[in-house]
Amino acid sequence: MAIYSFWIFDRHCNCIFDREWTLKTNPSSGTTNSKLNEDTAKLLYGMIFSLRSISQKLGSLDSFNEIRTIATAKYRAHILCTASGLWFVLLSDLKQEDLSQVLRYLYSEIYVKTVVYNWLSPVDFAETANEKRGQGFRKIRNRQFLLAVEQFLGPMVN
Amino acid sequence: MSASTNSVPNSSTGSKKSLKAFSDDIWKNKTAKINAELFTLTYGSIVSQLCTDYERDFVKVNNQLFLMGYNIGMRLIEDFLARTALPRCESLAKTSEVVSKCAFKIFLNVTPQVGNWSSSQDAFSLFLDENPLSDFVELPMDAAKELWYSNILCGVLKGALEMVQMDCDVFFTSDVLKGDQTTELRVKLNRVLKDEIPAGED
Numbered sequence: 001m002a003i004y005s006f007w008i009f010d011r012h013c014n015c016i017f018d019r020e021w022t023l024k025t026n027p028s029s030g031t032t033n034s035k036l037n038e039d040t041a042k043l044l045y046g047m048i049f050s051l052r053s054i055s056q057k058l059g060s061l062d063s064f065n066e067i068r069t070i071a072t073a074k075y076r077a078h079i080l081c082t083a084s085g086l087w088f089v090l091l092s093d094l095k096q097e098d099l100s101q102v103l104r105y106l107y108s109e110i111y112v113k114t115v116v117y118n119w120l121s122p123v124d125f126a127e128t129a130n131e132k133r134g135q136g137f138r139k140i141r142n143r144q145f146l147l148a149v150e151q152f153l154g155p156m157v158n
Numbered sequence: 159m160s161a162s163t164n165s166v167p168n169s170s171t172g173s174k175k176s177l178k179a180f181s182d183d184i185w186k187n188k189t190a191k192i193n194a195e196l197f198t199l200t201y202g203s204i205v206s207q208l209c210t211d212y213e214r215d216f217v218k219v220n221n222q223l224f225l226m227g228y229n230i231g232m233r234l235i236e237d238f239l240a241r242t243a244l245p246r247c248e249s250l251a252k253t254s255e256v257v258s259k260c261a262f263k264i265f266l267n268v269t270p271q272v273g274n275w276s277s278s279q280d281a282f283s284l285f286l287d288e289n290p291l292s293d294f295v296e297l298p299m300d301a302a303k304e305l306w307y308s309n310i311l312c313g314v315l316k317g318a319l320e321m322v323q324m325d326c327d328v329f330f331t332s333d334v335l336k337g338d339q340t341t342e343l344r345v346k347l348n349r350v351l352k353d354e355i356p357a358g359e360d
Contacts, residue, residue, distance in 0.1 A: 011321075011353070011354060012354055013354055013355065013356045042356070045356065046356070049355070049356070064245040064246070066245065082236070082239050083239050083244065083245055083246045083322050084235055084236055084239055084321045084322055085321075085323070085353060085354075086236075104240075104243070107240055108240030108241065111236070111240075112236050112237055112240045116233045116236045116237060117233070117237075123232055123233050123236070124232070132354060133354050133355065133356055133357040134356035134357055135357055
């Protein structure tokens, strides 16, 4: 089982969190919140955005045809889109058929409990109109959140 | 479709019963309970403190309660979605059902009646037969005219609906505390907001 990276995008198309794991032997290596404004985040967002629009057009009007996974030859992207416009994305190897439960846990047990319940943390990471529509730079720095993500996903990395 | 939509009742067939069962289950198994009297009294002391702070200017108190609710609603929606995993509603009728049978049930354990639809189907009312916020409450003479005691609920709904891209006006039109027959909370949909798209994509 291998997870390569974890990303969160907010309702303003901004990447508000990323965590990449690199070394298989050392799960604490890799980077956190370093790729928010790099092309990778934007391209990942763009890919999901496009495929999501198409899948919704293919679905009928009364049922939501929400995108769940995208597979390439080496990667699988697992996606959870909430009604409030948050996207949780995990990149894994191809052996992971379905990580939707993992994503749901990340949302309901980690994000909600450490970011949403935390009144000192913003829930809207764009403070001005200029930071909307993918132009933002703020990110989740909350230590509880970082710790919880590490504890939960760390063991699954290798 | 999200993975958990399987457990979510379908809107077209038998939704009333299954949405109720679905909400009952969440209320029973996924909701931390607190003492209702403690909750009522805590809210009461907040309102009473606000009345003192604003020197009994009840319009300001209403606004402040609304604002407090708005900030709560913006966060509460994530809690709600995390528990229910519901997708966006396809119609306002569905929204009204989810709000009354699911949201009110989960957070306050009451189920207001939905009614009084406008002719253009863009506004409805929630009739709060029971209101846990206002148990034991009697408004003083000077407050009875202007104060909307439970105005925090309007703010919560406004904030929560806005986060799922529904721009609504939410306000009380009557309250039993003021001597009215019913407690009626009106929700009027102004427009459905568009999801943002990245700059340069349009």
